[in-house]
Amino acid sequence: MKLFKSRKNEAGRPDFDRLPRHIAVIMDGNGRWAKKRGLPRTAGHAAGAEVFRKIATYCKDIGIEYFTVYAFSTENWKRPAEEVEAIMKLLEKFLGEALQDMEKNRVKVKFLGDITALSEDLQKLIAETEEISKKYEGVQVNLCVNYGGRDELVRGVNAWIKEHPGQEITEEVLDNHLYTAGIPEPDLIIRPSGEYRLSNFLMWQSAYSELYFTDVLWPDFTTRDMDEAIIAYQSRDRRYGGIK
Ligand code: FPP
Numbered sequence: 721m722k723l724f725k726s727r728k729n730e731a732g733r734p735d736f737d738r739l740p741r742h743i744a745v746i747m748d749g750n751g752r753w754a755k756k757r758g759l760p761r762t763a764g765h766a767a768g769a770e771v772f773r774k775i776a777t778y779c780k781d782i783g784i785e786y787f788t789v790y791a792f793s794t795e796n797w798k799r800p801a802e803e804v805e806a807i808m809k810l811l812e813k814f815l816g817e818a819l820q821d822m823e824k825n826r827v828k829v830k831f832l833g834d835i836t837a838l839s840e841d842l843q844k845l846i847a848e849t850e851e852i853s854k855k856y857e858g859v860q861v862n863l864c865v866n867y868g869g870r871d872e873l874v875r876g877v878n879a880w881i882k883e884h885p886g887q888e889i890t891e892e893v894l895d896n897h898l899y900t901a902g903i904p905e906p907d908l909i910i911r912p913s914g915e916y917r918l919s920n921f922l923m924w925q926s927a928y929s930e931l932y933f934t935d936v937l938w939p940d941f942t943t944r945d946m947d948e949a950i951i952a953y954q955s956r957d958r959r960y961g962g963i964k
Pocket of ligand 1: 748749752765766768769790792
């Protein structure tokens, strides 16, 4: 359901008829948000998880087809154990609630990354959520967990070599051996918190993505910030290496 369709031409709103199909976000700035408030970093992640829900719901409401977030990278294991544990707990909480509200929300949930490194309980919850939600056709929410762009590429190539020893790989084949197989490339990648890098996120898939950076910390990110990112995207001239 596109709630804002009728407001298409309202000043300061995106054109809801020309939305990006796929938006990806690096949910950065949780730690700094917490520090500014004298709170533990884990409180920043909890606030970030709430914003994730709000923005995912917004994506569904306005008609974004794919919403992908970087929740935990292959490098994030280097963080203190209690921080890692807190993020895993937030994922567990999200999945528990998603399973309960599934009929109401009708959101397709998918995890991208090597989830075999996660706890058995979490893996079970993930499998259950993915299985039950695969029939839904609203927004598809992709959570990148234990995800790294380089790791994804190496795994993809190795899987291909194992299946077809001695045969050259093509772009199309590699594409189909990534976690994102079947998912269109992100049209727009948003990084909040004033950092200007991709940090190993969707290295292959971002070749022609439009990038949007804002100083807002992820826990402060609102639907208005999302609108601004989409408006900026809509002003870009996407040429994919060609000319117009
Ligand atoms: C980056 O901010 C954020 C992370 C490494 C974790 C993001 C995880 C969540 C928002 C919770 C996941 C759960 C769900 C349900 C999506 P940072 O910690 O690097 O912030 P800083 O740069 O300010 O220190």
